[in-house]
Amino acid sequence: MPGIPPQQPGAGRCAPGPPGLFERRPESAGGTEIQGTDEMEGDAMADVDVTDASMAELVQRLSQQTATLVRQEMHLAQAELKQKGKRAGTGAGLLGAAGVIGLAALGALVAALILALGEVVDMWVSAFIVAGGLAVVGAIVAIAGKAQVSEAVPPKPEAAIESVQADVAEIKEKARR
Secondary structure (H helix, E strand, O other): OOOOOOOOOOOOEEEEOOOOOEEEEOOEEOOEEOOOOOOOOOOOOOOOOHHHOOHHHHHHHHHHHHHHHHHHHHHHHHHHHHHHHHHHHHHHHHHHHHHHHHHHHHHHHHHHHHHHHOOOOOHHHHHHHHHHHHHHHHHHHHHHHHHHHHHOOOOOOHHHHHHHHHHHHHHHHHHHO
16 A cells, blocks of 8 residues: 555554544563554554545545554564464473483483492382482473473463454444544
8 A cells, every 4th residue: 555664573553542543552462562663654644633534535544544453463463473482482492301301311320320329229229219310300391391381372462362352442432433
């Protein structure tokens, strides 16, 4: 559409507010600001007195503002999902590391510790002691990985959903006037 600059990732938010239909406001999701620069040039989004505007002009403004709002909401959802994906990837990596560490520990330490403790106590007692220690270490790493994954779940853009709901409510309110 003419008058709309190219979009940049990390969209901003349109918020309802008089006297125009939408005004700019920053949003944040999970402590990370997700802002964009989707602004229409010229007076397409400017605050104007709509009492003198024709129906065609009002419909055109509504169409432009709705398209801008949808693009901005999509950018917000995309940025939020990207952030949650990174967190889930970190958690999955920690869980994978826990598995590798567990296997390496099982191979190297089990044999060495069982033999070392076998000099002091019976061999079967030393095997149980070593297995218990390894289980504790594996559990600690697994709990850390699970905590990272649970921070990213559910993988839905919660801030974007709330924002869209607020936008819809504001548009409905404006339409009633």
